[in-house]
Amino acid sequence: MSNSNRPVTEVAAGILLDAEGRFLMGQRPEGKPYAGYWEVPGGKIEAGESVFAALKRELQEELGIDIESSEELIILEHDYPHAYVRLHVSIIRKWTGVPTGCEGQALSWQILGDALPTVEPLLPAAWPMLEKLKHLKI
Numbered sequence: 001m002s003n004s005n006r007p008v009t010e011v012a013a014g015i016l017l018d019a020e021g022r023f024l025m026g027q028r029p030e031g032k033p034y035a036g037y038w039e040v041p042g043g044k045i046e047a048g049e050s051v052f053a054a055l056k057r058e059l060q061e062e063l064g065i066d067i068e069s070s071e072e073l074i075i076l077e078h079d080y081p082h083a084y085v086r087l088h089v090s091i092i093r094k095w096t097g098v099p100t101g102c103e104g105q106a107l108s109w110q111i112l113g114d115a116l117p118t119v120e121p122l123l124p125a126a127w128p129m130l131e132k133l134k135h136l137k138i
């Protein structure tokens with residue numbers, strides 16, 4: 001729970017998992033808080049929107065893909081200087097289209113497992129998500 005009475009920013013983030021056990025990370029574009037940091041794709045949930053609808057919209061905008069379904073992995077909260085964020089993280093195994101950096105952002109497929117990501121720096125809230133991912137059955 002928020003311990004500081006700050007408004008909570010609800011965010012949907014999606015881990016695209018391919019058949020070879022790789023997942024996709026993207027680099028935050030210029031102009032956003034934490035520009036240059038790596039994250040999993042996603043963005044803020046709009047008023048009245050479901051987590052899935054937000055994820056579908058954000059992944060269309062950011063990656064140019066269409067997702068069919070998602071499974072909740074974890075919900076986690078992080079108190080950043082710019083916002084108190086509640087992150088709804090989902091796994092996505094099926095999509096159509098080829099993920100592309102539609103906002104000019106770099107993308108990197110990472111191997112699922114014990115190894116640290118080969119890109120850095122990561123958003124602070126990415127670490128508990130990656131820890132949870134390690135225990136995922138592909």
Ligand SMILES: Nc1nc2c([nH]c(=O)n2[C@H]2C[C@H](O)[C@@H](COP(=O)(O)OP(=O)(O)OP(=O)(O)O)O2)c(=O)[nH]1
Nearest residue numbers: 011013032039040041042043044083085123125126
């Ligand atoms: N997409 C995404 N956001 C994350 C992750 N980890 C994490 O702490 N966040 C935080 C950073 C931001 O404060 C917030 C996401 O907001 P955003 O700025 O990317 O969202 P947006 O695209 O809707 O932003 P906007 O520019 O349209 O306002 O969630 C993550 O893995 N993926």
